[in-house]
Amino acid sequence: MKIFHIPVLKNRSIEFLQIKKGGIYVDATLGGGGHTETMFEQEKDIRVIAFDHDKDAIDFAQKRLSQYSDRIIFVNKNFSYLSSALALNRITKIDGILFDLGFSSHQIDQQRGFSYTQDDVLDMRMNRNNGKLTAFEIVNFYPKEKLEQVLHDYSEDRFWKRISNAILQSRKNKKIETTKQLREIIENVIPKDKAFKTLSRIFQALRIEVNKELEALEKGLKSSVEVLKKGGRVAVISYHSLEDRIVKHFFKYENLECVCPAYLPRCVCEKERRLNIITKKPIIPTEEEIRENSRARSAKLRVAERC
Ligand SMILES: C[S@@+](CC[C@H](N)C(=O)[O-])C[C@H]1O[C@@H](n2cnc3c(N)ncnc32)[C@H](O)[C@@H]1O
Numbered sequence: 001m002k003i004f005h006i007p008v009l010k011n012r013s014i015e016f017l018q019i020k021k022g023g024i025y026v027d028a029t030l031g032g033g034g035h036t037e038t039m040f041e042q043e044k045d046i047r048v049i050a051f052d053h054d055k056d057a058i059d060f061a062q063k064r065l066s067q068y069s070d071r072i073i074f075v076n077k078n079f080s081y082l083s084s085a086l087a088l089n090r091i092t093k094i095d096g097i098l099f100d101l102g103f104s105s106h107q108i109d110q111q112r113g114f115s116y117t118q119d120d121v122l123d124m125r126m127n128r129n130n131g132k133l134t135a136f137e138i139v140n141f142y143p144k145e146k147l148e149q150v151l152h153d154y155s156e157d158r159f160w161k162r163i164s165n166a167i168l169q170s171r172k173n174k175k176i177e178t179t180k181q182l183r184e185i186i187e188n189v190i191p192k193d194k195a196f197k198t199l200s201r202i203f204q205a206l207r208i209e210v211n212k213e214l215e216a217l218e219k220g221l222k223s224s225v226e227v228l229k230k231g232g233r234v235a236v237i238s239y240h241s242l243e244d245r246i247v248k249h250f251f252k253y254e255n256l257e258c259v260c261p262a263y264l265p266r267c268v269c270e271k272e273r274r275l276n277i278i279t280k281k282p283i284i285p286t287e288e289e290i291r292e293n294s295r296a297r298s299a300k301l302r303v304a305e306r307c
Helices: 010-017 034-042 055-064 066-071 079-088 105-109 135-141 144-155 160-173 179-187 192-211 213-227 241-255 287-292 294-298
Strands: 024-027 047-051 072-075 094-100 228-238 275-277 300-306
Touching (some): 135 144, 135 160, 135 192, 160 179, 228 241
Parallel strands (some): 024 094, 047 072
Antiparallel strands (some): 228 300, 275 300
């Protein structure tokens, strides 16, 4: 029996897209296909272009969504290739796009090393056909400065330096091969009561580096504005402050009419306001949703509309 995990902010995120008959929508992060399915439940007469760089996710969702197969184009690519993938399918403009960032529950179940609660190989690639960089490579072979930078910049955890030193020390004796080994190295140098948060953040840092997640997000957001029709909406569900900050700043920048320095007497920047911000504050899940779906715990939804 297949278990369908509940999509985070399922109804609210899709409501904000204002799905309309005949529209073309992009699900930039198909995963288990839950949000795409919700789009079709709202309006059958739409087309969806569904991206996921993980082939297993595409295969899984293709089966789940088979009843809509004539209205979905599956794209097994990183959403940073949004514009070119749409162009290849002769689509120039879309009515809305959803990003539900990060990794899926299915990917955790597949033992690729995303979770410190399991004992898996240190892989963490969401797209296993893409390159050789794995969490194993980072912890065992990144030079000190680069390892420190990843842990510092992407975990934002105050124990990053201690943990980096512990990894550097430990790898001198023996390769760090599994999530369990890494977890023990970390737990040995941090206070017990901080273990849960710190482990999540350090694992997050490695995953971000392996999958170049923040670069992809910046590219994906930029492309989405290029392809959205006037009135079309971009909705983004993020799960940590690094992602949310990128989304928030991007929306703010695209909402500005002018970026000229204040001392200039008149505007010379020719900047165009391209987005209206719909959610002044991020939408967060209700307590009930968090009880039902612990992954929703840290989710934040931001929505903007193309002017
Ligand atoms: C949180 S899950 C999405 C869950 C989905 N909304 C659902 O309802 O089942 C995120 C998915 O996006 C994919 N993903 C993350 N970053 C991506 C990127 N840059 N390009 C393409 N897919 C990406 C992951 O492989 C994962 O399957």
